[in-house]
Amino acid sequence: MQEAKKIALLIDCDNVSHTAIEGVLEELAKHGTVNVRHAHGDWKSSSLSGWADKLHPHAIRPMQQFAYTKGKNATDAAMIIDAMDLLYSGNIDAFALMTSDSDFTPLVLRILENGFPVYGFGQRKTPKPFVDSCSPFIYIENLVSSSESETENVSSPVKKSKAKLRQDTALVRLLRTAIDQAAGDDGWANMGQVASYIANNNSSFSSINYGYGRVSDLIKATELFKVELRNGTAMYIRDPKS
Structure with a gap:
């Protein structure tokens, strides 16, 4: 350990x-x-x-x-x-x-x-x-x-809505690039590899800044990508535009 x-x-x-x-x-x-x-x-x-x-x-x-x-x-x-x-x-x-x-x-x-x-x-x-x-x-x-x-009297953190997330062009570009780079020949990318790509190429990024505890929750909230669970736990992502 x-x-x-x-x-x-x-x-x-x-x-x-x-x-x-x-x-x-x-x-x-x-x-x-x-x-x-x-x-x-x-x-x-x-x-x-x-x-x-x-x-x-x-x-x-x-x-x-x-x-x-x-x-x-x-x-x-x-x-x-x-x-x-x-x-x-x-x-x-x-x-x-x-x-x-x-x-x-x-x-x-x-x-x-x-x-x-x-x-x-x-x-x-x-x-x-x-x-x-x-x-x-x-x-x-x-x-x-x-x-x-x-x-x-501090504003409580609020999850950004689907519309707000989609309007964030830098975020959408980062997510699309990460999924594209991690995708296999079938176009599907393992969520763990997507998160690793983001961490390695944009070290300051945190999904918490958008109101989401995990990158996977943030990706699902955008509703821009197809999400699939395999073997009950492994999450895979696909960009319909690719």
């Missing part, structure tokens, strides 16, 4: 909401064990009170960073140093960065160069360069629990 990945979660508390931390940890549990949980910020600031309430329940270690100079984000530098220390410790198999700040893009690229995956979590305002560099990137608005949504 393969040993679970050891994941380091680093949180930029100055730049991302605390409302989705439960969802982030649940998502990371699918990939391994989050044995390092560091929350960076100036804990003397009242703006982090929401985060302060999340530390103990989720075994998150607060990393104090004083704002030495007004207008300068010392948290970024401290978090980068923390990441590099962990990178060279030899005790981590993957990283997760919870931030909406594109300044961390070079850090992600550096970690990827060392062969470690980087799971990104941030708000929809997150700049595209950072989103595209992660593997994958998930918008935290899709991970907020219903109770947090009511308390913080």
